Amino acid sequence: MSGMPQTTGQVSRAAGWQVIPGGKPADPLDVLAGIGMTITLPRDRELHAQGDRAEFCYRIVSGCVRTIKLMEDGRRQVGGFLLAGDCLGFGTLDSHDFAAEAVTEIVLRRYRRREVEALADRHAALARHLREMAARDLRDAYDRMLLLGRKTASERIATFLLEVAARQASRDKVVLPMCRGDIADHLGLTVETVCRMMTHLQREGTIVIRPGGVELLSLPALRQMAADPRH
């Protein structure tokens, strides 16, 4: 279940990040522009396996990535889904604690961790930004623990939908690039339960299920449901 041969997709050189009209770099990670490489990967390709030496870290340009922890018997926990702009592996020890796979075809910027670390030693601002990224990841992780440890199935689904919606420009049309199984393994549920809960939400008139995503009809109803153990 671990490392597929590292035959990556197309690897291409890339120009730097988008420069803002004004001329000033607005992104603290801009200092990395010179040491990165742009890469395209097909759907379901592994960025890295669980246990791999952490040589690289990444920033998603487009597409969706999932992080995965596996048990020997096949049980799976999806740690999270990364979208455009999200970073991966910047705060990692010697080896990756989880695998990362492309949910859709993805374009990403790849950096050598060695170089990032060296750069961080010279640029306190970058170092600080890396700490902030880690802090945000940690905050999200604690929220997820609460969800996995204490929330009911319907609360998990509602929470998830609101989370994804908050990360996408459109408030109400939510794109779900990942399959039900991924969502289930992310929320600590089964595929069937995810389906049932979403169907339930649809019957209640809270959402509309569409191929590739859902439409949120009532954010208040979802928010209510995200913290209410009863249906």
Next chain:
Amino acid sequence: MSGMPQTTGQVSRAAGWQVIPGGKPADPLDVLAGIGMTITLPRDRELHAQGDRAEFCYRIVSGCVRTIKLMEDGRRQVGGFLLAGDCLGFGTLDSHDFAAEAVTEIVLRRYRRREVEALADRHAALARHLREMAARDLRDAYDRMLLLGRKTASERIATFLLEVAARQASRDKVVLPMCRGDIADHLGLTVETVCRMMTHLQREGTIVIRPGGVELLSLPALRQMAADPRH
């Protein structure tokens, strides 16, 4: 076969101090010595509440601390337990994402985050160490997500006992300063289930329950149970 890291879960465990041949312990956090203050708190006292501005961060000198997230209706998730040497709040955004409370009477060293950050900007080695601490926290958090999302009650208990044992000098006599309710809220279970599972382990001859802790009679049996969904 990729690695299945079996790590303990909690906030900012200090790395083992490597002893340098010369004879001095080289703790990267030694640079903080001058800006810290030693504090003693009684049992159940809050270090900080959920949502508090994150003015301070801490390092446990002695005793045990629990981190807690609360929902409005009272449901509680204990993020982790901190023991002597562990750090808390070094990688935090503007406000604390969770509360921290003394499980036992504790002695701790308190630092002003502002000063730590300033110091980190000047000392790349400290900055790097802070990133490492965050990385360890994050790794632990991912392990916990797998536990909360996919492990059965007995697996959770076995995992927990092994984790605590690994952090204490004595391999087999494990001190549990926290009550059953804390353990339950840490593992996403109820008090009753925690009791039942521990009783079960005792009847199987795997552990002996003693006031204030447990004695581990068979680590292999526990390790087996930590990854086996069946009893």
Next chain:
DNA sequence: CGAGAATTTGAAAGTCGTCAAACGACGTGG
């Protein structure tokens, strides 16, 4: 249009939670 995969729905089973009560440890006061 057709095959395979993903999603959805249904029925039955099981694990864990809920409710309730007994038991035990501990600290205070008599």
Next chain:
DNA sequence: CCACGTCGTTTGACGACTTTCAAATTCTCG
């Protein structure tokens, strides 16, 4: 020093939410 009250732990019976197993339906894509 022991009685007693309180709090935490343990045990039991029952119930329910979720899972499991199975099958129908829909979607995707060649």
